Amino acid sequence: MRPELIRATGLLQQKDAAAVNEALELLQNTVYAFSMKICGHTEDAEDTAQEVFVRSLPHLAKITEPKALAVWLYKVARNRCWRMRRKVSEAPVQMLSLSELTPAESELSQLLKDPNPNPETLVSRAEQNQRLQEAILMLPPPYRMVLVLHDMEDLETEQIAQVLGIEQGTVRVRLHRARLQLRKLLAAADTTTGEGVEPENRVAPAAVRERRGRQAGVRPQPKTCREIFANLSEYMDGRVVEPRCEKIRKHIEGCRPCVAFLGDLRRAIDRCRSLETPCAPETDRTLRLLLTQEYLRMVDRRADGARTLPA
Numbered sequence: 001m002r003p004e005l006i007r008a009t010g011l012l013q014q015k016d017a018a019a020v021n022e023a024l025e026l027l028q029n030t031v032y033a034f035s036m037k038i039c040g041h042t043e044d045a046e047d048t049a050q051e052v053f054v055r056s057l058p059h060l061a062k063i064t065e066p067k068a069l070a071v072w073l074y075k076v077a078r079n080r081c082w083r084m085r086r087k088v089s090e091a092p093v094q095m096l097s098l099s100e101l102t103p104a105e106s107e108l109s110q111l112l113k114d115p116n117p118n119p120e121t122l123v124s125r126a127e128q129n130q131r132l133q134e135a136i137l138m139l140p141p142p143y144r145m146v147l148v149l150h151d152m153e154d155l156e157t158e159q160i161a162q163v164l165g166i167e168q169g170t171v172r173v174r175l176h177r178a179r180l181q182l183r184k185l186l187a188a189a190d191t192t193t194g195e196g197v198e199p200e201n202r203v204a205p206a207a208v209r210e211r212r213g214r215q216a217g218v219r220p221q222p223k224t225c226r227e228i229f230a231n232l233s234e235y236m237d238g239r240v241v242e243p244r245c246e247k248i249r250k251h252i253e254g255c256r257p258c259v260a261f262l263g264d265l266r267r268a269i270d271r272c273r274s275l276e277t278p279c280a281p282e283t284d285r286t287l288r289l290l291l292t293q294e295y296l297r298m299v300d301r302r303a304d305g306a307r308t309l310p311a
Contacts, residue, residue, distance in 0.1 A: 005069055024053065028050075030073070032046065057298065157172060
């Protein structure tokens with residue numbers, strides 16, 4: 001969970017105008033950053049942050065736990081952002097199967113030749129962030145939402161399931177496929193000479209990738225490798241129980257293609273977690289002061305009502 005939400009929860013309990021004002025600013029910036037990752041447009045992010053910012057007051061006075069605040073805040077922001085978002089023409093409507101997202105033989109061959117690509121030495125931080133944002137916006141919306149909430153907003157699987165109204169198992173499936181597709185998109189963006197991800201470098205159908213692998217003279221992946229690729233997210237997140245975890249670890253340590261692919265997937269996830277998003281523009285000071293005063297009045301009314309209740 002973002003530390004801003006933990007701090008905001010504590011500040012709201014102080015019943016002090018300066019503390020409440022700071023808490024509201026932290027919440028606004030959190031919603032703005034989240035909306036930018038999902039929508040990709042400044043205007044949509046600003047509108048979403050502003051609406052959520054105003055609608056928060058009646059609920060904030062009732063929430064005392066950071067996890068409850070996170071679930072409520074992201075649920076409202078997600079609904080608002082989904083209504084306001086502009087269509088991303090490059091984002092596929094249809095979600096891909098796991099076989100279409102696993103690495104092709106030619107990809108593994110290239111990773112073995114260069115197991116530790118370092119795009120940071122070739123492009124600026126700003127360009128890295130731009131490529132990452134473009135790749136995230138190209139994910140199917142259900143994948144994109146789970147990836148942002150888990151790997152960028154640092155929510156737990158249970159919280160994400162509550163925000164989206166889906167089963168925890170569905171969250172984990174979507175997260176793994178989102179990571180696999182993002183890795184492929186970033187690899188394409190890092191190797192292209194133009195700006196952004198070129199159409200021909202996007203995820204190709206399984207049959208096309210198999211044909212390319214045969215043409216390149218690369219041997220097909222063993223069945224064990226395919227099974228490992230299907231469970232890498234669970235393994236990296238420490239969700240595989242023994243003795244299966246030990247079996248996966250031993251296979252990866254002895255399999256060069258799996259080592260190379262795991263490293264590439266880890267780098268993609270790390271890039272997500274370190275993405276720098278701009279802060280929300282300064283909210284009108286007068287509006288923030290009015291909302292702070294209204295919040296304190298609501299807190300006082302609740303306290304007065306509690307004191308008048310019979311013992």
